[in-house]
Amino acid sequence: MDTSKRFDKGNGGCPGIQCEANREVLCNSCSEGVITAAHRVQDRSIEPCLFGKGGTCCRNCNMGPCQIIEGVDSMKGVCGADAATVAARNFARIVAGGAAAHMDHGRGVALAFLATAKGETPYEIKDGMKLRETALRIGIDPGEKSKTDLAIEVGEKMVAEFGQQEGVLSFIKRAPAPRQELWEKQGVAPRGVDREVVEMMHRTHMGVDQHYEHILQHAARCALADGWGASMIATELSDIMFGTPVPIRSKVNIGVLKEKEVNVTVHGHEPVLAEALAMAANDPEIVAECKKVGAKGVNLAGVCCTGNEILMRRGLPIAGSFVQQEVVLATGAVEAMVVDVQCIMQGVSPVSSNYHTSLFTTSDKAKITGATHIPFEEHNAMDVAKDILKRAIAKFPERGKHFIPVHEMDVVAGFSHETINYILGGRFRASYKPLNDNIVNGRIRGVAAIVGCDNFRVMDEVHVELAKELIANNVLVLVTGCAATGMGRAGLLSPEAKEMAGDGLKEVLEAVGCPPVLHMGSCVDNSRLLIAATEMVHTGGLGSDISEIPVVGCAPQWMSEKAVSIGQYFVSSGAYVVFGPSFPTTGSKKVTDFCFNEMNEIYGGSWDLAVTANEFANKMIDKIDARRQALGLDKKKERVLFDMAMRRELGSSIPGMGCSPGGH
Ligand code: NFS
16 A cells, blocks of 8 residues: 555645544644654555455464465464364454443443442432333333333343343344344344353354354354443443433534633543543533632533543534544644543543643553543543543642634534334324435435444545445434444534535424434444334334345444444344444455355345445445335435545535544
8 A cells, every 4th residue: 555645645644534523633733743643654664464454364263373364274273274264253243342341331320220229329219200111121010110210120130141141131122023023033132241252252263163164153142242232231220320311412523622612622432431520520520620720611522432422412522532632632622531431542542632632541451551541430420520520720820831722513412213103203103214214215215324434544534435325325323332423523513514405304303303423322332323223113114124124224434343343233124234434354255255145144134345436326325216116215316426526525615624624
């Protein structure tokens, strides 16, 4: 690869990535000498190993590592393992790693929920209605039970599902009936949350499961234990405890940092930490401390999915997505970064050491060299939150040379499944019927989910270009995770962006007053997409299973193992899922064929691979059209094909649109 193409080197030879705000910070003298991932990816002289990239490097025992070439006998593993076995094992371990992250997150939420129900934390049970609905769904009769008793019962049952050994997880029963039967027939209905990951690790140990299809079928079960298990538990209990999101206005991008306030960025994933910091930031004691140092207050801003959690529920701003985590610090304007788990680059530690910035780790699962560790758990939530904020406030007078770019963008977020119900159907007849009707009558062609990370190896805003092309073709777009933050930076999360939609979609958006791209939350909240898809099936008119509705998904800039687990639970749920810019099994044609084709025979959903926004759009729209045709909805619809000039024109047709200049 020609490395010079990886970056627009900007004005001073300084790397920038995916956003003008990043470039401005990294090109400013306040970040001189600071090394970020953007620099590291540019400076790496060795290209990614093809065996590793294609999934055919095996290091599961000490006879290797063995690099395998499919079809070449002399290039099997020392044990005789072929490329298909090795690629399947590696893929399965990626799924297990990703699922485990969501499972530990879900467990943390469930334990905090139970402690809250027992009155042992500063949180409360905010959404009583959702508590009762959830109780019913998991087989608990709410009857006349008090909120406290019911919450304890729900909490205990949810916590128990992590260690459950037999039967199936409760939320599996939310899926369309034919899907449940299919999972049962395939033997992939998950029995317990933790059990499926442990079994995945066991099966992929040296000398155990050595049939690639059999390995991949358990990967499907493991992923389902994530999506319909741990992630759904995390989302539903977080909603009950912290409030179910409703549409809310806020801002995203590095410009949300404030000159006259103590900037505290909270980075990671678990909402319990961020909620406590948000509660503590308004505490009179903290307000008084701020005054003492001449600050107007604490400006709490999110990074990565923690940002999505507090944006959805509290309207707090997001300072940056995954690729911006070090750049946010390189402004020199952050007093403290508080982290818990997942997607936190070790690089944040050396970057923060260039400034007065304190880096605090808080989870007993995660320490980082150079950071100060302050253990946080729900029982001592407020004490720890206040302690952290006081330490951050004490740093405010030490803020030196700094630079806050002007870039920030208005967004509307908070589209939970419940909210979409109300927005479309109205509070008194909440329903997905208007959505289904508009898909049937063709105003809306279909629905596409764009999820997942952003990635230093993808220089273009593929998410954004793809979303523009989809909405211009009347496809309603749902987003989560760091993809959602990217959409926010580009102005696609504001109702004004409806101007970029095709005529049919625009008509619907004008009637309901929402953006063409709906922010549904963090990556754990992809479970909301499963529920929304199921709701579309139950509402009727679009087939009897998720594999029939004109809904597709993609992760064009995936980076984390979690994204693969998410992709697999969507595929196993009947969705067509496109990943890019690479797929981790391409070293084995057999395994890749199984994922891209045979899974479709089994689940009615499959994987695919694309690189450019245009390729993604073509594949996704083709699939939507094919599903529409199978439903007998209409003939092939006209297609708006994009070229670069059209993209530019669309980007500039709306004031303030686009991440580059003017995006503030
Ligand atoms: Ni999802 Fe969220 Fe972002 Fe990717 Fe990481 S923060 S859980 S994994 S990088 S979207």
